[in-house]
Each structure stands twice: as structure tokens, then as C-alpha cells.
Amino acid sequence: MMKLKKWLSLLLGLLLLVVPLAACSSGKNPETPSGSKTDAGETEAPTDPVETADPNTIPDLPSDLDFKGKTIRILTRQNRNRYQEWGSNGALDDKADDIDEQVYYRNLEIQKKLNVEFDITHATVHDNDLNAWLQSTALLNDSFDIISNKAYQSVSSELLGYYMNLYDVENLNLNKSYWNQTFISAGTVNDHLYTVVGDMNISVYMTMFCMFFNINKCEAQGEGWSMDEIFDVALQGDWTWEKFASYVKDAEVDLGAEKPVYAFYSHTYSQAYDGLLQSFELNLVSTDPDDGTHTLVAGTRYEKLQNATKAVYDLYSNTNVKLDTSGYGSGEYNLFDAGEALFSIECVNDAQNRKNANLTDEYGLLPLPKYEADGTANYYTGLQDSHNVISVVKGRSNYAAIGAVLELLSAYSYEGIRPYYVNTLAKQKYLDNLKSQKVMDLILDGARWDFAAIYAAYLPNRDGNAPHMALWRGGCQHGNTAYRYEQHKDTWNKLLKQFDADEHFARKSAS
Numbered sequence: 001m002m003k004l005k006k007w008l009s010l011l012l013g014l015l016l017l018v019v020p021l022a023a024c025s026s027g028k029n030p031e032t033p034s035g036s037k038t039d040a041g042e043t044e045a046p047t048d049p050v051e052t053a054d055p056n057t058i059p060d061l062p063s064d065l066d067f068k069g070k071t072i073r074i075l076t077r078q079n080r081n082r083y084q085e086w087g088s089n090g091a092l093d094d095k096a097d098d099i100d101e102q103v104y105y106r107n108l109e110i111q112k113k114l115n116v117e118f119d120i121t122h123a124t125v126h127d128n129d130l131n132a133w134l135q136s137t138a139l140l141n142d143s144f145d146i147i148s149n150k151a152y153q154s155v156s157s158e159l160l161g162y163y164m165n166l167y168d169v170e171n172l173n174l175n176k177s178y179w180n181q182t183f184i185s186a187g188t189v190n191d192h193l194y195t196v197v198g199d200m201n202i203s204v205y206m207t208m209f210c211m212f213f214n215i216n217k218c219e220a221q222g223e224g225w226s227m228d229e230i231f232d233v234a235l236q237g238d239w240t241w242e243k244f245a246s247y248v249k250d251a252e253v254d255l256g257a258e259k260p261v262y263a264f265y266s267h268t269y270s271q272a273y274d275g276l277l278q279s280f281e282l283n284l285v286s287t288d289p290d291d292g293t294h295t296l297v298a299g300t301r302y303e304k305l306q307n308a309t310k311a312v313y314d315l316y317s318n319t320n321v322k323l324d325t326s327g328y329g330s331g332e333y334n335l336f337d338a339g340e341a342l343f344s345i346e347c348v349n350d351a352q353n354r355k356n357a358n359l360t361d362e363y364g365l366l367p368l369p370k371y372e373a374d375g376t377a378n379y380y381t382g383l384q385d386s387h388n389v390i391s392v393v394k395g396r397s398n399y400a401a402i403g404a405v406l407e408l409l410s411a412y413s414y415e416g417i418r419p420y421y422v423n424t425l426a427k428q429k430y431l432d433n434l435k436s437q438k439v440m441d442l443i444l445d446g447a448r449w450d451f452a453a454i455y456a457a458y459l460p461n462r463d464g465n466a467p468h469m470a471l472w473r474g475g476c477q478h479g480n481t482a483y484r485y486e487q488h489k490d491t492w493n494k495l496l497k498q499f500d501a502d503e504h505f506a507r508k509s510a511s
Contacts, residue, residue: 052169056177059411065335067401075144077130078123082388085202085417086148089120091317099425102417110408116401127386144203145393145402152385154195155187155223156457159199161314164399165193165391171403178203178414186449189505190292195389195454198410199418206349206428207384209275210367212336213343215426216361217261221251221342227364231435234366237377241280241308244343244369245315251342253320263320265341270384272323272345272472273312278382279368280308284452284467285496292507294451294496296467296489304484309475316476320411336363347384348443351430367434367443380446385453459495461488 076083087103096104107118120144125133127150138144139162147154147163166172174184178199187193197204215227225247233239248390251263267273277284282305285294316323322335336344337357345368354363367379392402422444427437452459456466463470470488475481498506 008263012294022360053085053175056092056175057411057414059176060173060406061171061407065113065404066115066118067398067404069115069117070398070401071119072146072398072402072405073121073144074148075120075121075123075134075138076148077127077150077388078125079127080510081206082150082203083120083122083148084387085200085388085413086120087118088122089118099417099421102420103118106409106412106417110405110412113408114401114404116405118405124261127153131156134159134162142395145396145398146406147391147393148388149195149391150385151195151197151383151387151389151454153457154389154391155455157502157504160194160502161389162394164198164394164396165191165504166193166392167191169392169406170400171404171407173407176407176411178410180447180448183449183454189451190507192505194504195391197389198406198413200413201388201390202421203387203415204383204416204447205418205421205444206347207387208348208443209271209279209381209383210348210439211343211345211366211368212350212354213364213366214336214339214341214361215364216358217339217342227362227433228435230366231364231439234379234439237375238373239277239367239369239379241311241315241369241371242371245311248315248318248343249318251320253291253342255319259338259340260322260338262322262335262341262344263318264315265322265324265335266345268323268325268477270473271347272316272382273476275345275368275382276308276312276470276476277468277472278380278448279446280304281380282308282371282472283450284471285450287451293500296485296492296496302485304371305472306475306485309472309481310479311371312476313479315480322390348426348440351426354430362432364433365431365439365443367439372449377442378446379442380448381443382453383447383454384451393414455499458499459492461491467492 012389013169020424074086076086085103086101087107091102092104109114110413111118123130123133130149131153134147135158139159166174169375173179174193174196180197180199180201183197184193187195213230218225218230219227230247233243248263253261253263255262283301286297286301287294315321322341324335334353334357335341336346337359339359339361343366351365370379390406392399392406396402422440428438431437431440452467456468459466461470465474467488471481471484472482
């Protein structure tokens, strides 16, 4: 359990590390080698090298910041599992878990260090209604400084007029490691960025797509199906869609039993498709390297996209595969939890559900497959678009305080909360074997976003669907990517042209 004194120690350590690295030397004469004789003739004992933190993980904030008790007003989403990373007003209650406690003491320390007060409001409307409520009530009434929104709907033309370009927020250094550089790279357009994710956003780590396999039922398949063999294929970099498909097609499963066992199981909505777009290293939108304009993917990249959707469709059409259409409602029957599937695609946080489901079989964690072997052990993955992003409301007089608060929220989470979730919970509590823990590192290191997903709200076709839904998901589900592309390419290219002309993303004039 994280106690207040632990956060005080962490704060002291962070403050000391802000001092230039030269101050971290042992204080010895640099010309006196370790273990040599001093002027007094005595042998000086060798000293261990002093470990110094990566300066890119240490905030560059002035040490004497004092915002005179300013209140920082934060709006979060409605559901607890989406506002837990922000915390709540007031003391901890009897339902608080370890993450709640760490978030509480993190917030307490930041408020004390900066002399600010947090006023955290949890939305009372559903995520799907949050944008309309923001525009009609919250933003017009100047109610909040920081907005935590659902990634999918956070960036829309209706909202951007209310939001600050994060590169212009004082005390916010988006080059630091505790801000997700992959997201920032994908979302920055002409030095404009209106949403961001950092290490305080535990929802990002929870919603990364991955694959689970039932160790007992796989090993019962016989030769080539042992736990170590499957893990080694992944850890050696050979876990491709073709290799995975061979397991699914070769599996001997009983589909006629009272409780059929399937080779592969997934929800049909985002889990079945979205992560593969990134694991296959595909793009839906291309950016011109010369002028930065955007167009729907074309040429050889489109050919790869078409081939990839066909490969997914062909496997998902196999009788050994069960795609669940029941959605995400309470009481949902998960075939993998019930021991009725060899493989499943879900999210990192479903490892916690595995534990709670009391699955009698052992299970292992795998990355999503690559499209083809590339000679490396690198893997990529997408995320559910339900994770949190952060925006700063325009027109505030306290940008310096807002920026400093966000900087410390992610910096302190980098030191404490994120590694607690990843190392203590996700690796040690939710997973049972060392190779699964190695795979977890591959997954967490491989999270990717692309422009089309971040700005999906700008790109609805006549059916209201952005490319990642209509072209990728729809193409994988129905096997008609070429038809969908031809039907909607002109609409999407027109919308992309409008995006490039949007004043919120205009090129800045040279100074």
C-alpha cells in the first residue's frame, strides 16, 4: 500500500534530480581514480557508480512554483474504471483499492507542492452524450479547466474551438517520456495537438489489444502445441497471421459437444479487428511528406490493406472460429473464461477478468500476430478507442498552473502508479508465468495510434462511419473491402481536404 511518506520520498527524489547531473558526482577529485592513494597515503575505497535518472523522465518545472491556492477544475467520464486514474474529491472510502490509494496520495502531493486545489467532477451523462452536454452546458458556463474524454469522440470540429493547442500551454513539456510520444506523433498536425495521453492514463494500458491462449487445451492437441513451443514462436518474432491461422485451422475441436470448444474466439466489435490494423502495420490515411496534407490510403499501401482484410475474413469465416455478437453487457458469457476456446483476442485488462472467472485451465499471453515475418521480435498493437485522453479548455488565466498540474500528474504516475499497474498487477497478479510477463513487455512497448483513429470524428461517411469502422472493420467482417473503398473514397478524401483546411490545424507562420 502506498503511504504518504512514500510519496514524500518520491517527491524529494524528483526535486533532487532536477539539479544538473554534474551535482550527482561523488565529490571526489576527478583526477583521483577510484581505489588510489590520497595525499595522506591512505587507500581510498572504490565507490559504486552513482545511478542517475534519465533527465527526460524528470519535470523541468521551477522548484518554487506557488499558485496561491488556485482551483483546478477537472471533468472526468462517468464510469469508475475510467475516472480511477484521476481520483475523486475527499478522502478514500472503504471501497478504495491500491490504485485508488496511490492516486489519492499522488494528487495530495501535487496539490501541496504547487499550492493548488483539485475540484474533480465525474460526469453524470453517458459517454455518448458527453460531447453534447459539454457544448450546451459545461464549456459555455466556463465550468472546467481540464477535460478527460473518450478517445473516439474527443476530437471533433464542434469541440476544438473550446480547446487549447497543448503546445501553447505553459509548463507542459510534451517531449518528456511520461507523455506518450507515439500518440503525440500520430495526433500532431502542423504543430497543433488538442488531446494527449500520458502515464497517468492507466486506461491506455488497460485497453491495449492482445491474445490469450488456453495452455491445457492447446497442449492436449499434441505435437507442436506445447506451451513453450507457442511462446517461443512469439518471443522469437515468428508469430504471424499465417502461423496463427495454421493453429486455428489444424486444431481438433469438438463443435458438436453440449459445450463446443472453438479454436478461436473473440467479440466481433472492436476486439476482433481494431488491434490487427496496427499489428499488421497498416494505414488508412496517408500524409504527404512535403505539404502535410492527408488522403485516403492508395497504391501499394491500399493493396496491402485489401490483402490483409481478406486474410482476416478468410480465417474468421472458418467453422473453428466463434465471433460473439452479444456485445459488452453485464452477464456476458465469455467462451474463453469458460474454457471453451483455445485462443482469444481481448485487452490487457481482461487478464484481470481471467482471474475473476476462475478458469480452471492455465492460460498464457501472446501479442497480436504480425502480418508477415520481418526478422525481428517487434510487435505492434492497437487500443480500444474507449481509453481516456486529456484536453485543456481555452480562455483560462491559469494555464501555468494547469500545465504544471498535468506535468506532475504524468511524471509522478511514471514513477509510481503506471509501474504498479504494469509490474505488480498486470504481470504478477493477473499472469501466471514468466513468458507471459515477457510478452506483456512486447505488447506495452508496441502500442500504436494512427491519424485516422485519433481524428475519426472528423471523417464520417454518409452512413456516419469513419474509415477504421467502414473500411477496416467492415472489410474484415464482410470481405468486400474493394467495394467499400470505391463507395466512400471520394467522401473521405473530401472530408480529409476539409480537415486540412480547418483553421485549428493551419500551418503556423514562420517567426
